[in-house]
Amino acid sequence: MKPTLWRRLDTLARQLVPSVSIFLLMLIGVVPLHIPALHAVAPALPLIAVFYWTLYRPDLLPAVAVFAAGLLQDILFGLPLGVSACMLVLVHAAVTTQHRFFLGKSFGIIWLGFSLVAAGALTLAWLATSAYNATLIPADAIAFQALTTIGFYPILCWLLLRCQATLLRQV
Amino acid sequence: MPATFKSLLQWLAYTGLVVLAGGAMLLGKADALLVERLRLQVNDAVVPILSVLSKPVDAMAGGIESAQHLLRVAEENARLREERDRLLRWQVAAQRLEAENAALRQLLNFVPGPEATFRSARVVADPTGAFAHSLLVNAGSRNGIDKGHIVVTSDGLVGRIVGVSQRAARVLLITDLNSRVPVFVGAGRVRAVLAGDNGDRPKLIHVVQQGKISTGDVVVSSGVAGGFPSGLPVGVVADVGDGGITVQPLVDRTRLEYVRVADYGITSLLNDPPTVSRGGRAPLPDGEQDRVRADAR
Numbered sequence: 099m100k101p102t103l104w105r106r107l108d109t110l111a112r113q114l115v116p117s118v119s120i121f122l123l124m125l126i127g128v129v130p131l132h133i134p135a136l137h138a139v140a141p142a143l144p145l146i147a148v149f150y151w152t153l154y155r156p157d158l159l160p161a162v163a164v165f166a167a168g169l170l171q172d173i174l175f176g177l178p179l180g181v182s183a184c185m186l187v188l189v190h191a192a193v194t195t196q197h198r199f200f201l202g203k204s205f206g207i208i209w210l211g212f213s214l215v216a217a218g219a220l221t222l223a224w225l226a227t228s229a230y231n232a233t234l235i236p237a238d239a240i241a242f243q244a245l246t247t248i249g250f251y252p253i254l255c256w257l258l259l260r261c262q263a264t265l266l267r268q269v
Numbered sequence: 270m271p272a273t274f275k276s277l278l279q280w281l282a283y284t285g286l287v288v289l290a291g292g293a294m295l296l297g298k299a300d301a302l303l304v305e306r307l308r309l310q311v312n313d314a315v316v317p318i319l320s321v322l323s324k325p326v327d328a329m330a331g332g333i334e335s336a337q338h339l340l341r342v343a344e345e346n347a348r349l350r351e352e353r354d355r356l357l358r359w360q361v362a363a364q365r366l367e368a369e370n371a372a373l374r375q376l377l378n379f380v381p382g383p384e385a386t387f388r389s390a391r392v393v394a395d396p397t398g399a400f401a402h403s404l405l406v407n408a409g410s411r412n413g414i415d416k417g418h419i420v421v422t423s424d425g426l427v428g429r430i431v432g433v434s435q436r437a438a439r440v441l442l443i444t445d446l447n448s449r450v451p452v453f454v455g456a457g458r459v460r461a462v463l464a465g466d467n468g469d470r471p472k473l474i475h476v477v478q479q480g481k482i483s484t485g486d487v488v489v490s491s492g493v494a495g496g497f498p499s500g501l502p503v504g505v506v507a508d509v510g511d512g513g514i515t516v517q518p519l520v521d522r523t524r525l526e527y528v529r530v531a532d533y534g535i536t537s538l539l540n541d542p543p544t545v546s547r548g549g550r551a552p553l554p555d556g557e558q559d560r561v562r563a564d565a566r
Contacts, residue, residue, distance in 0.1 A: 127396060128394040130523075137522070180289075181294065188287065233446060
């Protein structure tokens with residue numbers, strides 16, 4: 099039987115969940131939250147989401163979508179155009195190539211893997227932004243940002259898991 | 270061999286995307302104006318969403334703050350009384366100085382600088398992270414805001430408008446890597462340039478008389494070279510050490526909700542070439558850039 103139009107629209111909407119979640123997390127990073135302590139070291143939430151969806155639903159998050167998300171992040175955050183795009187695409191590549199390694203591993207191992215990927219990605223972004231501006235950007239805040247991002251991983255991971263379990267069960 | 274073919278294709282795709290990202294960075298360097306225009310177009314589209322999203326967040330933050338105030342109302346009252354007494358003494362001093370100033374100006378036939386016009390705008394985006402120090406406000410060219418306008422609050426200088434679209438404008442904060450503000454420091458009015466470094470505390474560079482600056486000195490914009498008006502409060506010297514002189518800005522970026530965008534009539538100076546291109550190569554302070562341009566004329 100051919101699925102009805104509504105059914106197809108519904109499926110399409112569900113397939114967009116990973117991309118939309120990355121967009122929403124990006125907006126959270128931009129809206130003024132008035133939390134002084136968190137400001138400079140706020141976790142890079144889109145990075146976590148890209149890692150998560152590439153690992154668990156690679157079919158719903160192609161590299162091109164990640165690239166587009168990165169460009170949008172550069173524009174919204176006022177970063178040099180291309181820095182986040184490059185960073186997120188490399189995260190996607192790292193997870194895709196190591197997919198077999200991550201498969202079936204315990205949460206701790208995956209978290210460790212994420213820590214390495216996140217640290218590498220933020221270091222790369224730091225280098226690229228510094229090169230772009232031709233001066234070294236202070237590294238301490240970015241190191242802290244890497245730590246908060248790694249620390250935030252389990253929480254966001256749980257939320258995305260809930261989201262996946264409810265919205266993407268049949269997709 | 271379909272499997273190897275597939276992985277080869279995958280690698281090609283990744284390489285292509287990374288090269289494309291690198292190309293975007295180069296384009297940003299080579300044609301800053303084009304990229305800035307693209308940025309502003311996208312900002313224009315997203316600002317209505319951010320505007321809606323930031324309202325409940327602002328309300329929530331306001332609610333938490335007023336709850337905190339309620340808990341400390343007696344303490345706060347005592348502090349305010351004390352402050353009021355102190356300010357009343359200042360008011361008397363200020364009135365006396367104002368009268369004296371007016372008399373002296375009359376004596377010297379002083380020509381006052383241009384009056385500023387102000388517009389209010391709401392901060393709708395304040396990107397987290399240490400990579401960039403800029404804000405988006407929800408007013409743009411249709412509200413009369415233009416590149417080079419100065420952004421202030423009642424506390425002091427926030428930054429300068431570096432890009433405007435129809436309904437949004439980007440503010441380069443004084444803490445950003447690319448920000449340079451010519452300033453006077455302390456009662457001795459030592460000339461220097463306040464240079465951001467993407468940290469919380471910008472540094473003073475090109476200090477004329479290093480020894481005359483000490484912790485606690487007030488930093489105000491000098492108006493030298495015309496990029497900023499003179500006399501705007503900017504910050505307080507926080508530390509004088511071997512690592513340079515750092516300044517604590519008077520404006521707390523994370524508490525910004527509404528800002529005032531001031532037009533001092535100095536935009537024309539800035540508009541000819543793309544002076545404040547993001548990541549523009551020149552590490553020259555604004556003052557120097559303007560001086561170079563003035564010389565060229």
